[in-house]
Each structure stands twice: as structure tokens, then as C-alpha cells.
Amino acid sequence: MxxxxxxxxxxxxxxxxxxxxxxxxxxxxxxxxxxxxxxxxxxxxxxxxxxxxxxxxxxxxxxxxxxxxxxxxxxxxxxxxxxxxxxxxxxxxxxxxxxxxxxxxxxxxxxxxxxxxxxxxxNRRFDPDFMQAYKSVRGGTIGDIQIVKITSRDPGLPPIDYIKNSGGLFMDMAIHDFDMARYIMGKEVVEVYAKGLNIIDKKVGEAGDIDTALTTLTFEDGTYAVIDNSRKAAYGYDQRLEIFGNEGMIQVENNLHNRNVLYNEKGIHHALPLDFFMDRYAKSYLNEMELFIDALTGDKEMPAGGADGLKATQIAYAAKMSMENGRPVKLSEVKVKAKEIA
Amino acid sequence: MxxxxxxxxxxxxxxxxxxxxxxxxxxxxxxxxxxxxxxxxxxxxxxxxxxxxxxxxxxxxxxxxxxxxxxxxxxxxxxxxxxxxxxxxxxxxxxxxxxxxxxxxxxxxxxxxxxxxxxxxxNRRFDPDFMQAYKSVRGGTIGDIQIVKITSRDPGLPPIDYIKNSGGLFMDMAIHDFDMARYIMGKEVVEVYAKGLNIIDKKVGEAGDIDTALTTLTFEDGTYAVIDNSRKAAYGYDQRLEIFGNEGMIQVENNLHNRNVLYNEKGIHHALPLDFFMDRYAKSYLNEMELFIDALTGDKEMPAGGADGLKATQIAYAAKMSMENGRPVKLSEVKVKAKEIA
Amino acid sequence: MxxxxxxxxxxxxxxxxxxxxxxxxxxxxxxxxxxxxxxxxxxxxxxxxxxxxxxxxxxxxxxxxxxxxxxxxxxxxxxxxxxxxxxxxxxxxxxxxxxxxxxxxxxxxxxxxxxxxxxxxxNRRFDPDFMQAYKSVRGGTIGDIQIVKITSRDPGLPPIDYIKNSGGLFMDMAIHDFDMARYIMGKEVVEVYAKGLNIIDKKVGEAGDIDTALTTLTFEDGTYAVIDNSRKAAYGYDQRLEIFGNEGMIQVENNLHNRNVLYNEKGIHHALPLDFFMDRYAKSYLNEMELFIDALTGDKEMPAGGADGLKATQIAYAAKMSMENGRPVKLSEVKVKAKEIA
Amino acid sequence: MxxxxxxxxxxxxxxxxxxxxxxxxxxxxxxxxxxxxxxxxxxxxxxxxxxxxxxxxxxxxxxxxxxxxxxxxxxxxxxxxxxxxxxxxxxxxxxxxxxxxxxxxxxxxxxxxxxxxxxxxxNRRFDPDFMQAYKSVRGGTIGDIQIVKITSRDPGLPPIDYIKNSGGLFMDMAIHDFDMARYIMGKEVVEVYAKGLNIIDKKVGEAGDIDTALTTLTFEDGTYAVIDNSRKAAYGYDQRLEIFGNEGMIQVENNLHNRNVLYNEKGIHHALPLDFFMDRYAKSYLNEMELFIDALTGDKEMPAGGADGLKATQIAYAAKMSMENGRPVKLSEVKVKAKEIA
Incomplete structure (x- = not known):
């Protein structure tokens, strides 16, 4: 071959x-x-x-x-x-x-x-735990999804120069979660309501960005996803997912550094979550490359294509617009007004 | 005595x-x-x-x-x-x-x-686990609170007749969570954004109510709380709290029926959460009565007084108004318009 | 009535x-x-x-x-x-x-x-979690039991005067675990092998007792239970049970002070186990009294009678004898030699 | 280079x-x-x-x-x-x-x-979780070790032909745990007491071996380790470690297939432990090869050398001898009698 x-x-x-x-x-x-x-x-x-x-x-x-x-x-x-x-x-x-x-x-x-x-x-789509959750959901394990909750917090602020060129928290960071919400739901977003704060470091605000955000996505059938983002969790990289359906719930918890538990007079202690994305999503990078190469060599579709990229970007735009206008924004508004808000 | x-x-x-x-x-x-x-x-x-x-x-x-x-x-x-x-x-x-x-x-x-x-x-205020979380937060354990997340799901629909006279999900059920958010935050809510769905049983909708809701509360300093409610979780009564601060996070997990873990060829299995409020909040009822009696016999203040009841009710009104109008509602609007929307 | x-x-x-x-x-x-x-x-x-x-x-x-x-x-x-x-x-x-x-x-x-x-x-027999484990085992949930493991550690040394009159660790403390092993197994012990150490406080040794022990019980069908005891666990009262059968395993974990989890830069922290027996076994005392009163007023048998007390005492004797002689001791030896070793 | x-x-x-x-x-x-x-x-x-x-x-x-x-x-x-x-x-x-x-x-x-x-x-020595436990113990995290408990259960019987040439459970399987106990303790074993059963499959017994075992190791200072082995755990490969010291306890729990939790009307369900050694100890094989190559190219010592192999083998011999004789066996007996029992 x-x-x-x-x-x-x-x-x-x-x-x-x-x-x-x-x-x-x-x-x-x-x-x-x-x-x-x-x-x-x-x-x-x-x-x-x-x-x-x-x-x-x-x-x-x-x-x-x-x-x-x-x-x-x-x-x-x-x-x-x-x-x-x-x-x-x-x-x-x-x-x-x-x-x-x-x-x-x-x-x-x-x-x-x-x-x-x-x-x-x-990369989140290709994480083994999220893939398993996706598979369970598609297999009907928890029935019809009613709400998806995503927690996505970075372990620390990136350099301010990075932030300046990042397109902002929604475009740079939350975009992963917007894609994940669509992926898990298997439905399209019709409306976005987002709030953002600059409470971690003033420099972020001076660079025109936020460091903390809460986004509500409403899907075509009225169900919703809620995503909370922070640029800095004191305890490290926090990447969790909760999917609630009419027949049950699936939670994807953080993958910790080890399976060791320390008991002492102060309490019962577990290790922290895996470090930043290079550590936490190491297997995702492997998996995504495998799928890319498979699609190149066979007839398979690319698993996260241009249309997915566009959708996630639209949501990021809508989130920014919602935050700035203090109201929910229809995705259809973003499509129309793309030129103006760009 | x-x-x-x-x-x-x-x-x-x-x-x-x-x-x-x-x-x-x-x-x-x-x-x-x-x-x-x-x-x-x-x-x-x-x-x-x-x-x-x-x-x-x-x-x-x-x-x-x-x-x-x-x-x-x-x-x-x-x-x-x-x-x-x-x-x-x-x-x-x-x-x-x-x-x-x-x-x-x-x-x-x-x-x-x-x-x-x-x-x-x-009653939630007087649950030992939530009291411990409150105490930790006030003691500065996780620094300044940035976001509070409340999961509050009932194990099943109440009778439709009950729903008809309940004042609706926000007033009947979520009001507990609105109070909890204020209590944990120690700050006042200024804006409410709520979404509601009727996806569990059509009869709820016919009775003029919703059975699923997502509410975002914005506090006076811009921080927020997000609450998701469902009238029916397949796995029982789900009462969780997550408090994220700049120095850490506190989660209050569900209290399960027992501490037994079953390992078999299908997986590793834990017991379900304690049953409905009479079971889950048994100690809350004891604690709240103790505090009531203490306040009666001594000089102590009632721990959840009329002003708290009023605030929670205002938030419930704002949530309903937000849902119906599809936009965030300021609490100040509710105060003014109370007559009209009642 | x-x-x-x-x-x-x-x-x-x-x-x-x-x-x-x-x-x-x-x-x-x-x-x-x-x-x-x-x-x-x-x-x-x-x-x-x-x-x-x-x-x-x-x-x-x-x-x-x-x-x-x-x-x-x-x-x-x-x-x-x-x-x-x-x-x-x-x-x-x-x-x-x-x-x-x-x-x-x-x-x-x-x-x-x-x-x-x-x-x-x-009292352990009447703890809700252990009762649930017993019920599961009897119901065939994990098939035939192959090994039972009991961890039973106190949070601190009792007063030396107490120890002097206690009959020793096996008779005073491990006797609960001997009874639990018999109860869960539903079979009789035929042989005991025990080791004991005095490594927590010299005063215990001076009082003629040990503070740490490991006991292996062999049952009539050759299966076994292993019990480890310590008079002092730094992290508090540790009362766990693990039952391994040919179709699965049941673990009874410690009941903690609360269901709160703290995440900070040092790790993920849970509360300690419930304090000593008055706290940990509070429900056992209720349950055992209920069963006692039920047996008094009805036709029910006492759930832990004289024969059970005798068996547990025999095992305690055999354990002490095994430790002193450095060899496994048949329970039949104890019956015969009771007079000599008393 | x-x-x-x-x-x-x-x-x-x-x-x-x-x-x-x-x-x-x-x-x-x-x-x-x-x-x-x-x-x-x-x-x-x-x-x-x-x-x-x-x-x-x-x-x-x-x-x-x-x-x-x-x-x-x-x-x-x-x-x-x-x-x-x-x-x-x-x-x-x-x-x-x-x-x-x-x-x-x-x-x-x-x-x-x-x-x-x-x-x-x-390979267990080179598992990241066990390495972390070793490091914590050596760093004094839990003070002086008083007891080590190892659970080591395979997910299923090997072929009977394999068993026939394996040297028996103690030599083939438990030897890993004997080495782990020595490694964690940092002390030498002086006495072994072992029990063995054939309760999983009669063919094992017919091949002259056992499939279930419980071994107590006594170290030179009187402290001990207890190891339970089974050739078949219904729920898969079970590899756990518990180290109890005078200042705390460290548990190494199983590494599960994923971090997903399913809640449904039957309970709360986690994934099973990683499959057999090729899966569970994948990182051990990497780590051990790294250490081997490091020792080849530099001045470092091999981390598990001939003397370690000899000690573990002696313990396996003593365990077999103990089981067959129904009494604790000194390691010194094995050294002397090696010829006879071989």
C-alpha cells in the first residue's frame, strides 16, 4: 500500500x-x-x-x-x-x-x-472518553438528550500577546465546546446567549477580551446546552461533560494524574487533573490523525469538516454579539450580519 | 427553662x-x-x-x-x-x-x-453538606466566587393537580435554588435569564407549566449562577452544587443510599441518590427546626427570613418573565411591574 | 399493644x-x-x-x-x-x-x-451499609464467596486502663470483625492464624496487649477471610469490607463526614470518615434496638445470639493462641483447651 | 551518541x-x-x-x-x-x-x-501509579509503614497447558506481588504464610495448581504484607495496593477504561478496569525499557536485578511450602532446603 x-x-x-x-x-x-x-x-x-x-x-x-x-x-x-x-x-x-x-x-x-x-x-471530539460518551448517547443509552453541560476551564492565562491575536475567548477557547455541544447533541444551534467577565487579570480586559464566560446554546428543538469557561482554574485543566437525557445521565469526569488516594489527618486526597491540552488530549491527537489518514486513504469522510468549522465559528460570533448586546442572538442574525460584525 | x-x-x-x-x-x-x-x-x-x-x-x-x-x-x-x-x-x-x-x-x-x-x-440551606459548603466558602477556602452551578432535578413529576396550583416550576421548585444561589453567593441578583421546556409530559404543558428549565442569574458584581431544573431524572433526586472561585472549587455531590460498590462483568456500580426530599433533606428539617427554636428562645435571627422569601420570589417572577419574553430581565423590572405580571 | x-x-x-x-x-x-x-x-x-x-x-x-x-x-x-x-x-x-x-x-x-x-x-451487623452487603450476598449478587477482607481501624488508642481490662485487641476490638466475617460468610471458622504487633505506643505492650493485628480465618470449605486491625489510623475510623465472589465483588466503603469535594492547587480533597463508633454506627444502634424490641414483642429470633457470641469469642481465643504460638490454630483446639488458655 | x-x-x-x-x-x-x-x-x-x-x-x-x-x-x-x-x-x-x-x-x-x-x-514496579506510591512512601508521606495490602486478580484462567509449565500460582503470578511488597516496604521478608485453593476450575487442580491464594509476608521488623490472588475476577483485571502507615494511608486504585459515569434507574455505573496486563501495564513496559536502556548507556543500576529475582523466587518457594505444610515458613528454611523442595 x-x-x-x-x-x-x-x-x-x-x-x-x-x-x-x-x-x-x-x-x-x-x-x-x-x-x-x-x-x-x-x-x-x-x-x-x-x-x-x-x-x-x-x-x-x-x-x-x-x-x-x-x-x-x-x-x-x-x-x-x-x-x-x-x-x-x-x-x-x-x-x-x-x-x-x-x-x-x-x-x-x-x-x-x-x-x-x-x-x-x-481535538475534544477525538478524546477516548468523549468518544465513548458520544457512542453511548447515539446508542440510546440515556434516551433523548434534554440538556448538555460543558465545563471547560484552562489551567492558566495564556500570554497577553496570544490573547490579542486569538480572536477572543469565544473564538479561541469556547469554540471547542461549541463544537462539542453540536457534536453530542447531533442537532443545530439556533440561538446563543452569552455572558462574559474579566475577573482574572485586568490585562485581559485591556487587551479587549474576557477571561470568564457562560454561554447558553438553544438547539432547533428547544433543548439547550450550557458552557462555562474560565481561563484559569486554580486546580488545573478542567474538562468535563454532562449529558442529561430522559432515561439517564452520562458524565465524563476529568482524567487525573494517577489513581492514588492519600488518606491523612486532613482528609482524603486525589491527584489533580492531567495538565493542559498536550497532556489531557494526547490520545485525541493520535485519534484525530488516525481518522484523517483513514479518510485520506479510504472512502471515509473527514469527521470534523469545513461545515463544522463554520458552524462553530458562527456560534462564537453569536456569543460575542450576545455578550456585547446583552440579549440572546439568533444564529440567523449572525449569518446575515456577518459582514458588519466581522 | x-x-x-x-x-x-x-x-x-x-x-x-x-x-x-x-x-x-x-x-x-x-x-x-x-x-x-x-x-x-x-x-x-x-x-x-x-x-x-x-x-x-x-x-x-x-x-x-x-x-x-x-x-x-x-x-x-x-x-x-x-x-x-x-x-x-x-x-x-x-x-x-x-x-x-x-x-x-x-x-x-x-x-x-x-x-x-x-x-x-x-430546607436546602440547612442540609449539612450545603451548610459545610457555605461555611467553607465564607471561610475563604476557594477565594472569590466566580460562578455557582446548581443541578436540581426531581425524581418524578408531581400530580398535575399539584402543578396547577404550584405557581409553576420557577415558583414551586427552582425557588429553592434561587435562594441557594443568593445564600452561597452572599450577593444580590440583578438580572435573570431563563429558558423553559415542556418535554417530559404534555400534561404539564396543558396545565400551563414547564417541566425543564435553565436559569442564569447575574449578580450585582457581574458574576453569575446557572441552575438547571428537571421535574424528572430517571436516576432519582439529583441535588448538586458546584462553586468555582479564583482559588479553587467546591462540589457538593449527591448523598447515595449506601456506600456499597458492586463490581461485576458489566461494570462498577454504586447506589442511587437518596430518594425525594423527605429522605434527602431529613437532616435539613431537623436543622431548620433547631435554628427556628433557637431563634425563638434566644436572641438569634431567623436564618431565612421574609426578605429572603421576597428576593427568591422576585427571582422566580423574573425567570418566568424572561422565559416568556425571550430576553434577560432585570430584577428592577420585576419590582416595578409586579402588579402587571402577577 | x-x-x-x-x-x-x-x-x-x-x-x-x-x-x-x-x-x-x-x-x-x-x-x-x-x-x-x-x-x-x-x-x-x-x-x-x-x-x-x-x-x-x-x-x-x-x-x-x-x-x-x-x-x-x-x-x-x-x-x-x-x-x-x-x-x-x-x-x-x-x-x-x-x-x-x-x-x-x-x-x-x-x-x-x-x-x-x-x-x-x-453493632456492625446492623449498620445499613453492611446489612445491604449481607442482603446482596445472600441474594446471590456475587455468586459464591471466595474471600472476605475486613479493614477495621480505630481512630486512636483507648486509655491504657481500658486496654488493661479489655481482654486484649482480639477480644475487645477484632471480635466485631470475627463476627462480621462469620455473618457475611454464613459459614463456620475452622482455623485461625493471627499476627500481632505493638508499634503504635509502647504503653500498650507494657499493658500486655498489641495495637496492630492481622488475622486469617479459614472457613469449613477452605475459603478465608482476612482482617487487619489497628488501634490508630491517622485519618480516623476506618471500617471497610470487601467480599469477593466468583461472579463479582462488593465493597463497603467508609461513610464520610460530607459529600463535599474541594479542588485546589494541591489536589482534590474529600472529607474524612465519620468519627468513632458513636457517629459511624449511630444507625446500627437504632437498628439493633429495633430488632431486639421486635424479637421481644413477636416471634422473631434475636439476630445475634449467645451462640454467635460464643463463636466470636472462640475465634478471639484462637487468634491470641495463634499469635503467641506462631502457628495456625484450629478452632477445635480452642474448644478443648479453653481451660488452659483462659 | x-x-x-x-x-x-x-x-x-x-x-x-x-x-x-x-x-x-x-x-x-x-x-x-x-x-x-x-x-x-x-x-x-x-x-x-x-x-x-x-x-x-x-x-x-x-x-x-x-x-x-x-x-x-x-x-x-x-x-x-x-x-x-x-x-x-x-x-x-x-x-x-x-x-x-x-x-x-x-x-x-x-x-x-x-x-x-x-x-x-x-512490570508492576514501573507502573506510573505504583511508582508514584513508592515515591510518596519513600518521601515519608505516610510515615512508617505498618501494613501493605495487595489485591492481584487476573481476569481469567490461562490455558491449562500454560498453568502446567508455569511453576504454579505463587511462582507465576504472585511473584509479582511478592516483589511489589518488598519494593514498597524496602525491607526483607523473613516469614511466609500462605493458603491456596482450587475453587475456580477443577482442571487447575488436576494440573497440580491452585487458582486462589492468600499470602501473609512478615518482614524483618515484624510488620507484614497480605496478598490475595485470584486467577479469575468476574469484573476483570484487579490490581490494587494499599499502604498503611502511622501517619496515613495510600491506596492505588484500578485504572478504568474511561472516566465516564452512567446514571440510570438501576444505579450509577463506572467502566471496568483496564484489560489484562498488556493494557493495564502498557506504560510499565515503556518505563521499564527506558530504565533498562538508561542503565545500559549510563552508570545507573538496573532497578530490579538478579538479587530481587532471587528474593521473590524464595518467597514463592516459601509460600508453596507453607501452603503444603499448613504452617508459616521462615525464608531461612527455604534457603537451606532449597535443594530438597525444588
Missing amino acids: KRVNIALLGMGRIGKIHFKNIEQHFPGAKIAAVADPLYDISLKEKYSNIFFSKDANEVIALPGVDAILICTPTSSHADLIEKGIQNKKHIFCEKPMDLSLERTDALSSMAEDAGVKLMLGF | KRVNIALLGMGRIGKIHFKNIEQHFPGAKIAAVADPLYDISLKEKYSNIFFSKDANEVIALPGVDAILICTPTSSHADLIEKGIQNKKHIFCEKPMDLSLERTDALSSMAEDAGVKLMLGF | KRVNIALLGMGRIGKIHFKNIEQHFPGAKIAAVADPLYDISLKEKYSNIFFSKDANEVIALPGVDAILICTPTSSHADLIEKGIQNKKHIFCEKPMDLSLERTDALSSMAEDAGVKLMLGF | KRVNIALLGMGRIGKIHFKNIEQHFPGAKIAAVADPLYDISLKEKYSNIFFSKDANEVIALPGVDAILICTPTSSHADLIEKGIQNKKHIFCEKPMDLSLERTDALSSMAEDAGVKLMLGF
Whole structure:
């Protein structure tokens, strides 16, 4: 079987994870090229069969490359996706496709029209525990879903410079949870009500963002999801899910550092949740790459495609608009007003 | 020490709990009289030193009675409270004081003006676990509270006739959670956003009520609480609390039927939560009566007074108004418009 | 229905529990008399319908007394049981009946011959969680039991004077666990292997006792139970049970002070187990008294009778003998050699 | 840095795990050769730079090989270790070195004399949770250890043919737990008392083995460990540890398949423990190989060497002897009588 040739664009934190995973775990694929303006020169020696470049465009154009992995800063995503589509390369892109709703929309359509497969790195979907929850729910284990509750709290503030270019909490962080809510519900969101606060660090507010948020999503049948986000939980990365149906409830609890319990005169103590996303979602990155490669080599669909990216982005826009206007916002408003609010 | 003479009005489910608790646990108080149109005649023989009557008014007027316990149907609460105040009897009343916001307001003021102590049966406040959470929070264990999340689900629908006279889910059921949110937060609510659904049983909708709700409360400093209610959880009575602060989080989990864990080929199984309120809040009823009696015999304040009842009722009104209007409602609107929406 | 008249002998810690429970919870029984050399004189005034005496013998002889509750120090148990039997009073006695195996045997037979009902205060049997485990096991939930593991650790050393008169750890403390093992297994012990250590406080060793023990019981069919005891667990009273069968396992975990969980930067923290026996086994005392009164008023058998007391005492003897001889001891040896080792 | 050349002997279940781990995770080492009488010929094509042979001896003798990994059936371990020592290869060997205590002793000494590093695959030592427990204990978290309790139950019977050649439950299965008890305690065992049963399947008994066991180990200072083993737990692989010290307790609980909790009308349900050792101890195999390679390339000691293997084997012998003789057996007896009982 021919191995799929993948070009990796961006060798930052997340790019390195994908690089290592593909090298170690997927005999059906190989890293054929890497583009990063600052790539480590020693890698070139170590991986002599990989083409290294400082220019992503050069790499995308390589004829032997079947697919590209976009792990560059958000601001470059859209151009690289577009270039990938033009070169008929299949695409895996870290979320979001773009901060602009219009461009996101355009890229999603463009990929579809060109027959290019596009997958977005909504890593939570590929976490084994959430996958199991999804499977249980679809299997009818708890009947019809009535409410989904997502707790999603980071262990600490990112650098303020990161925040400035992030598109804001809803676009940068909550977007994962918006996608998760849609994914679990299997229905579309029609209305969003969001509240946001800047109570962790004033610098966040000065950078024009919030650090704490509460979002209510209403789905087409009137059921809802509620998501609470914080940029900083004192006890670490808190990623939980609760799905309440008419026949039962499923909770996905945090995965802890270990299964050890200490009893002493002060109480009974368990370990903290796994550290930030690289630790907590280590298996998600493996799983998502497996599904991407499977879709590349077979007839399978990409599990989180352009349309999903667009929907999550719309919700993020609606959330921001709701917060700013102090009222629930219909998703249909966002579609119409996309130009104005962008 | 003189024992406090208490007249019990209403010998239904909850009246019987208070009767038994006072008889068994509080040497400082005694049931001096019982009024119930349908009281069990055998009780009269068994408790020969208690005065039994079918007429609450007769009992309230008894000179030897120090305080009354109102456990009658909601529709009679207001008149009995008023009669109690007129007779200078201290009052313990199951929530709510009245379905009308205006009357609730009036009664609250009337009691205060008359120097009559008034306590409301917000039983959750007196649950040992919630009390411990309150104490931890006030002691600064988790720093400043950023968000409170309350899960409050009943094990099954009440009779439709009950629902018809209940004042609706927000007034009948969620009012406990509104009070709990204020209690834990130690701050006042300024805005309410609520959504409601009728997805459990059509008859509820036909009776003009909802059976599922999600309410967001915004407090004076911008922080918030989110409450989800359901009239029917397949797994029983679900009463949980999560308090997230800048230095940590406190969760109050359900109290289960037992501490037994069964491991078999299908999984690892724990017992269900304690049954409905008479079981789950058994200790709350004891604790609240102890505090009531303490306040009667000493200088202590009633721990959940008329002003608390009024606030919770205002929030319930705002929630209903928000749901019906599809927008967040300021508590100040409710105060002004109380007459119109009643 | 005639109320059963009970005479309470001994108003110490445990006597007070039974007194309060009977007064508050059992309309079918009443405390008719109390004997305690140091009884609180104010009680006499408060409970004018109860006969108070400093002399247990006087009280046992009262014609109106149906049953006696022996809550005096261990050294007086045997004489009081004997006196009770002579006076044809039914008997509830805190364990053990006597430190001497021979006398225990004699008393057990004497009660049976006289048709006097005798129940021993093996409180663990009546704990709701252990009762549920027993019920599950008998109902076949985990198939045939292969091993029972009991963890039984006290929160702190008793006074050395208490230890000196206690009969030793096996007789005083582990005897509860020996009874529990027999109860859960539903089979008889044939062999005992025990190890004991004095590692908590030298004074215990100087008083001729151990403070830490590990006992293996072998049952008639070769299956076994293992019990570990400690006089002092830093984290409090630890009372757990694990039953392993060919179709599953049941664990009874500790009942904690509350259901609150604190998350902070150091970990995830739960409350400690309920305090010592008066707290942990509060419901056991209620349950055992209910069963005692039920057996007195109806045809039911006493749930933990003289034969059970004798068996547990035999096991305690065998454990001590095993520890001293460094070898497994057959229960049959103990029966024969009772005289020598006493 | 020169990569360590490792020869893998035996490509069965466990050999494949090590093969994959070394290939994927350790840039400092490489599989230079593989010996297996039945090796998959397609591997030879895929891994053209690896030398494949059907003859372990041929591979051990290869001059370029630095170390050997013995993953062959138990009966061949001793000869291969000896051959490895003769060829001055460092050795990683799955437990046990040999069923004979004398030969185990001889091999342990031989390796030491020859300056050959020898490590045994006591995989539990390298499990992250047990490592954390070890670290906590050594760091004084719970003070002085008073008792260690190990629960070690397999999810199902191995084939009877496997059992026949296994050396018996104590040597094949409990040996891991004997090593763990020594490792956690940091002290030597002086006495063993063991009981064994054949209650799962008669065929086990017919093959001369037991399927259920309870072992008490007494350490040099009188403290003890108790280990219960079963070849078949209905709920899967049960691997727990409890360490009780004078200042607290550490429990290592099972690692479950997921962190999902299902609530329905029957109860609250968690997932089962991870499947058998290949799943449960996946990280142990990685960790042990890392430590082996570290010790090969640096000055570090092998973390579980020949002396540890010998001690665990002695304990297994003592356990068998104790079970057969119905009495506690001193480890010193085993040393002396090794010849006779072998």
C-alpha cells in the first residue's frame, strides 16, 4: 500500500505532536515535507528523507505531497487552506480556519467545490472518553438528550500577546465546546446567549477580551446546552461533560494524574487533573490523525469538516454579539450580519 | 427553662416531619396545638396534652401558643401568616409565602413592623453538606466566587393537580435554588435569564407549566449562577452544587443510599441518590427546626427570613418573565411591574 | 399493644445512646428502670416515670421489667446475664459476654435452656451499609464467596486502663470483625492464624496487649477471610469490607463526614470518615434496638445470639493462641483447651 | 551518541510489546537482531536492517549486540541468561529467571561476578501509579509503614497447558506481588504464610495448581504484607495496593477504561478496569525499557536485578511450602532446603 505523503506546516507545540505521532504510529502515512520559518536545522540531518523548507507555499506546491497539516498561527490559516485547495491537497487544519466568518464560509465552500477533504482539529471530539460518551448517547443509552453541560476551564492565562491575536475567548477557547455541544447533541444551534467577565487579570480586559464566560446554546428543538469557561482554574485543566437525557445521565469526569488516594489527618486526597491540552488530549491527537489518514486513504469522510468549522465559528460570533448586546442572538442574525460584525 | 409552645398548622407530609422532629429532638419546644381539617382522630387520644382543632384560626389565637408552623397548602400561607402576625406569633412557613409578589412583599414588611420573627422553610440551606459548603466558602477556602452551578432535578413529576396550583416550576421548585444561589453567593441578583421546556409530559404543558428549565442569574458584581431544573431524572433526586472561585472549587455531590460498590462483568456500580426530599433533606428539617427554636428562645435571627422569601420570589417572577419574553430581565423590572405580571 | 418494659443497666456512653434511642424512636418499648452506680440525679426528676437505682440487681429483679440492656463494664457482664436469666428477663448485652470462654459457653447454654432470649451488641451487623452487603450476598449478587477482607481501624488508642481490662485487641476490638466475617460468610471458622504487633505506643505492650493485628480465618470449605486491625489510623475510623465472589465483588466503603469535594492547587480533597463508633454506627444502634424490641414483642429470633457470641469469642481465643504460638490454630483446639488458655 | 544494540529473544505477546516500544520510543537504542523459531517472515522484509534468526544462541553471540531481551518461554530463561552472561551481554529477562531456586541463585551470582547487568521484568514496579506510591512512601508521606495490602486478580484462567509449565500460582503470578511488597516496604521478608485453593476450575487442580491464594509476608521488623490472588475476577483485571502507615494511608486504585459515569434507574455505573496486563501495564513496559536502556548507556543500576529475582523466587518457594505444610515458613528454611523442595 502506498503511504500518504503529508506536509506539515508549522513546527510549534502542536506541529511537533503531529510530527511525532505520524512518525511513530501510522505506517500508512509519512511526513514528506516540513515548512517552518524557524525549523530546527538538526532535524534536517536527522530526517534526511524529509524535505525541509522555510516557505509553506513551496511545500504545498510539491507534487508528491498528498495532504497538508496546518499548524501555523491562526492568522495564516486561511491563506494556507486556500493555497492547499488550489493545489488539490487534502487539508487538516487546527481550529479556527479564520477569525472572519465570511472567509471561513468561503473556504468551507471552496474546499467542497474543489473536492478537497478538509478536517479541523477539534481535538475534544477525538478524546477516548468523549468518544465513548458520544457512542453511548447515539446508542440510546440515556434516551433523548434534554440538556448538555460543558465545563471547560484552562489551567492558566495564556500570554497577553496570544490573547490579542486569538480572536477572543469565544473564538479561541469556547469554540471547542461549541463544537462539542453540536457534536453530542447531533442537532443545530439556533440561538446563543452569552455572558462574559474579566475577573482574572485586568490585562485581559485591556487587551479587549474576557477571561470568564457562560454561554447558553438553544438547539432547533428547544433543548439547550450550557458552557462555562474560565481561563484559569486554580486546580488545573478542567474538562468535563454532562449529558442529561430522559432515561439517564452520562458524565465524563476529568482524567487525573494517577489513581492514588492519600488518606491523612486532613482528609482524603486525589491527584489533580492531567495538565493542559498536550497532556489531557494526547490520545485525541493520535485519534484525530488516525481518522484523517483513514479518510485520506479510504472512502471515509473527514469527521470534523469545513461545515463544522463554520458552524462553530458562527456560534462564537453569536456569543460575542450576545455578550456585547446583552440579549440572546439568533444564529440567523449572525449569518446575515456577518459582514458588519466581522 | 420554659419550653416554647408551637402550633402546627397542617399535618400533611411535611407537617408530620416537623411534628415528629419536635416531639423527639427538641426538649426546648413542644407541640401545643395542631390544626388540620382532616387530622387523624387517633392522634388526639395518643397525644392527650396537645390541643387538636380543624380550624387553624382557632389555634393561632390560642394565648399559650408562642409560634406557628405553617405547613398547609400554598394558597393558605398568606392568610395564615397575616393572622399569625396579628396574634403576635412567631412564624415558620414552608415556601413560598404567597404566589403574589405584592402580597409577599407586604407580608414581609408587616412581620418586620410587628416585630414578629418569620422564617421560611428553604430546607436546602440547612442540609449539612450545603451548610459545610457555605461555611467553607465564607471561610475563604476557594477565594472569590466566580460562578455557582446548581443541578436540581426531581425524581418524578408531581400530580398535575399539584402543578396547577404550584405557581409553576420557577415558583414551586427552582425557588429553592434561587435562594441557594443568593445564600452561597452572599450577593444580590440583578438580572435573570431563563429558558423553559415542556418535554417530559404534555400534561404539564396543558396545565400551563414547564417541566425543564435553565436559569442564569447575574449578580450585582457581574458574576453569575446557572441552575438547571428537571421535574424528572430517571436516576432519582439529583441535588448538586458546584462553586468555582479564583482559588479553587467546591462540589457538593449527591448523598447515595449506601456506600456499597458492586463490581461485576458489566461494570462498577454504586447506589442511587437518596430518594425525594423527605429522605434527602431529613437532616435539613431537623436543622431548620433547631435554628427556628433557637431563634425563638434566644436572641438569634431567623436564618431565612421574609426578605429572603421576597428576593427568591422576585427571582422566580423574573425567570418566568424572561422565559416568556425571550430576553434577560432585570430584577428592577420585576419590582416595578409586579402588579402587571402577577 | 402493651409496651415492653426495659431496664437499662449502665448509663455510660453506650447506655446513653440506647436510652435516647428507646425514648425517641420505639413506641413499642419504654425504659422502665435504670441502674447505674453514678446515675445523674437530674435524670430522676426529668424522667419521673422511670425507676432509678444504683443497684443493677435490684432493677433486674423488678417484676414489671421484661428485658434488660447490659451496658456496664465488661467485667460485670457475665454476672448480670446470669442474674437476668435467673429472673427470666430477656437480655441485650454489649459484647463480649465474658472474657472467659468457659463462662461464655455456660451463659449461652444457660440462656437457651431457660428460654431467655439473648442478643449481643455486634453493632456492625446492623449498620445499613453492611446489612445491604449481607442482603446482596445472600441474594446471590456475587455468586459464591471466595474471600472476605475486613479493614477495621480505630481512630486512636483507648486509655491504657481500658486496654488493661479489655481482654486484649482480639477480644475487645477484632471480635466485631470475627463476627462480621462469620455473618457475611454464613459459614463456620475452622482455623485461625493471627499476627500481632505493638508499634503504635509502647504503653500498650507494657499493658500486655498489641495495637496492630492481622488475622486469617479459614472457613469449613477452605475459603478465608482476612482482617487487619489497628488501634490508630491517622485519618480516623476506618471500617471497610470487601467480599469477593466468583461472579463479582462488593465493597463497603467508609461513610464520610460530607459529600463535599474541594479542588485546589494541591489536589482534590474529600472529607474524612465519620468519627468513632458513636457517629459511624449511630444507625446500627437504632437498628439493633429495633430488632431486639421486635424479637421481644413477636416471634422473631434475636439476630445475634449467645451462640454467635460464643463463636466470636472462640475465634478471639484462637487468634491470641495463634499469635503467641506462631502457628495456625484450629478452632477445635480452642474448644478443648479453653481451660488452659483462659 | 552511539545507539545501544539490542537483541530480542522471543517474539510472542510480550516480545512484540518491547519490539514496538524500542522502535518507536527510544532513539538511544535499536533492535539489532531478533530470534524466534517462528518469526514472521514479512518482518524480515519490513525491517531490512534487523538481523532475524530462528536460533537465539546465534543472535546472542553476535558481536555487535550489546544487550539481550529474553521474552521466551520460562523454561528457556536460565540457559539464555547463562549464554548471555558468557557472551558478556547485558540482560533484560521476563520473570522468573528459572523455576529452580538453586539455578536462580547461581545465575544471579554469575551475572554479578561477570559484571553483566541483569534486569527482571517486574512490570508492576514501573507502573506510573505504583511508582508514584513508592515515591510518596519513600518521601515519608505516610510515615512508617505498618501494613501493605495487595489485591492481584487476573481476569481469567490461562490455558491449562500454560498453568502446567508455569511453576504454579505463587511462582507465576504472585511473584509479582511478592516483589511489589518488598519494593514498597524496602525491607526483607523473613516469614511466609500462605493458603491456596482450587475453587475456580477443577482442571487447575488436576494440573497440580491452585487458582486462589492468600499470602501473609512478615518482614524483618515484624510488620507484614497480605496478598490475595485470584486467577479469575468476574469484573476483570484487579490490581490494587494499599499502604498503611502511622501517619496515613495510600491506596492505588484500578485504572478504568474511561472516566465516564452512567446514571440510570438501576444505579450509577463506572467502566471496568483496564484489560489484562498488556493494557493495564502498557506504560510499565515503556518505563521499564527506558530504565533498562538508561542503565545500559549510563552508570545507573538496573532497578530490579538478579538479587530481587532471587528474593521473590524464595518467597514463592516459601509460600508453596507453607501452603503444603499448613504452617508459616521462615525464608531461612527455604534457603537451606532449597535443594530438597525444588
